[in-house]
Amino acid sequence: MSLRRVGAIAGWEVRGTLQSKQFIAFTLLMPLIMLGSVFLSIVFAAPELRGALAGLSPEELRPQLEAALGGDLEGVVSAVLAAIFSFIFLLVVLFSGTFVLQNIVREKQSRAVERLLAAVTPRELITGKILAFGALGLLQAAVWVAVGAAALLLVGPYVGVPSWPLLGLLLAYAPWEKLAVFLLYFALGYLFIASFSAGMGATLTDVFSGQQFQSLIVMIPALLPLMFVNVLLNDPESALFRVLSYVPPAIPGAMMLRMSLAAVSPWEVVASLAVLAASTLLMIRLAGKIFEVGILMYGKAASLKEIWRWARQKP
Amino acid sequence: MVAEAPLLRVEGVTKRFDGVQAVRDVSFEVRRGEVFGLLGPNGAGKTTLIRMILGIFRPDAGRVRFFFEGEAREAPSRERVGYLPEERGLYEDRRVGETLVYLATLHGFEPRRARERAAYWLERLGLGDRFHRRIRELSKGMQQKVQFIAAVLHEPDLVVLDEPFSGLDPPSQDLFLELIRELARRGMTVLLSSHQMNLVESVCDRVVVMHRGRRVLYGPLSQIKREHGFHVARLRYAPVEPEALRAWLATNGLNAQILALERTWAELRLPREVPPKAFLAALVRNSAIEPEEIAITQPSLHRIFVEVVKGAEATAGEGGATA
The missing domain is CATH 3.40.50.300 (P-loop containing nucleotide triphosphate hydrolases)
Known part of the structure; x- marks a missing residue:
């Protein structure tokens, strides 16, 4: 594997994606829509919270909030921040995985891939693309956080929220160790989904192929924790979430949400990370083989049976 | 180089x-x-x-x-x-x-x-x-x-x-x-x-x-x-009975395959044993034919390919199943 070629491929994809209107619109509009709805709900739907925060001087903010939240200010802030970050990471994993799939299908559909394979190996090609869209995903997450902070600072004064002290509070109580572990879940979860998407993309004939439903095999479990987050809010020891913590595509979501909203023992974190790492390695191997065979099969999308045969064949 | x-x-x-x-x-x-x-x-x-x-x-x-x-x-x-x-x-x-x-x-x-x-x-x-x-x-x-x-x-x-x-x-x-x-x-x-x-x-x-x-x-x-080539000879000549030409081809050991034969022109396939020079020599010796145009060409690669494939399939057909 030549790092120079992997770097060239990644650079090419990053440049191309940064020029695409779809990506830019998505990156900038997404947080605006989300934050907009949060602000609107504070302004219109939660006047008492607004009343509690409005007109406070910076010195009054902390005691007022502590009183409102029953004392454990740090616990609440860190839980809210952790939940926000798990949500962002999950979205980025899913969207970046989809970008990888679309990119590979388009490259196969346009036939550009055949020319590339005279210059690079299939593994270099996948690696470059996965790195590119992973980096773009992190960039997206950073933009979302930055837009969120900027919006808080800009809009806060108009709705009477002391935004600078609030931001200081968030930074002071941010659960940095948890966020560092989240980054691990994010990286492994992204590698799992992105390599799956790369293999899957190579078996499809066009972006709108009916066969794309096959990618739901992984996407649905990955989304389950988010869909059932209510269960976790009602019961932090939920059996469903304990199980999902060991089902590879669902691990990042299940564990990040659990760690945000409940206490999780360190050995559970280590065990789930180990399962995720092992299954990611396996997925990279399988997807690599499927990609090598599938990428030059034009004409029809492969059936699950064919894909399984490719995955098992010897190199 | x-x-x-x-x-x-x-x-x-x-x-x-x-x-x-x-x-x-x-x-x-x-x-x-x-x-x-x-x-x-x-x-x-x-x-x-x-x-x-x-x-x-x-x-x-x-x-x-x-x-x-x-x-x-x-x-x-x-x-x-x-x-x-x-x-x-x-x-x-x-x-x-x-x-x-x-x-x-x-x-x-x-x-x-x-x-x-x-x-x-x-x-x-x-x-x-x-x-x-x-x-x-x-x-x-x-x-x-x-x-x-x-x-x-x-x-x-x-x-x-x-x-x-x-x-x-x-x-x-x-x-x-x-x-x-x-x-x-x-x-x-x-x-x-x-x-x-x-x-x-x-x-x-x-x-x-x-x-x-x-x-x-x-x-x-x-x-x-x-090696695989035969030659194709295209002749145009002063009118002559096709039968006379056919007789000449048969008696001279030219062994040419007649692709077309008319009163004023003919197209012949010369086998490998008959190089163009031998054919020309035989033609010159025949006083009955008065050539006006002579073209002796090698077949195109495509033509050779078609013949070779046809030959291979014929052999395969005779020999029964192929490996």
């Missing part, structure tokens, strides 16, 4: 897909600096063979060896080969220049030089003002020229062109033929794959012809024509 030194040797290569034998035990060598033709009808296994040469597919049996520095290596050096695939396409929404530079740098070419060479080649092919255009703004023919440039820009030792003429209008076909000759003059080795045998015959030094995954003809074009 050492014309005889091999650059590439394909040794007993076989490839099978899901029970279909795409390539069966094919061997040949491509020599440094030549234009080598890989010919055969569609479905003969040419593209599969090319993908094995480029290292995109692994052969089930046999091997492909390169001799870039004299010593053999099995891995194709990706820096040293260029490729115009039959299944071709480029990034529609990217620009012509950046795409060419990107592909060249993947082959290890330095970006600044790649930019210079891209500008040179675009100018050379009449696309000088398209460097900053998006690929989708180009016509199909222009895109094919850009793809041709992408195959040669990084100055590879070996350039593989798979069906480069398909989809081109006749003037562009001529341009591509001229470009291929130019590449060879610059010392590049060209592996030219095509099903249009008559079109590429004029540029190839040596050829391998495939049919259903097998090699059916191989060698210098002139030698193939000599």
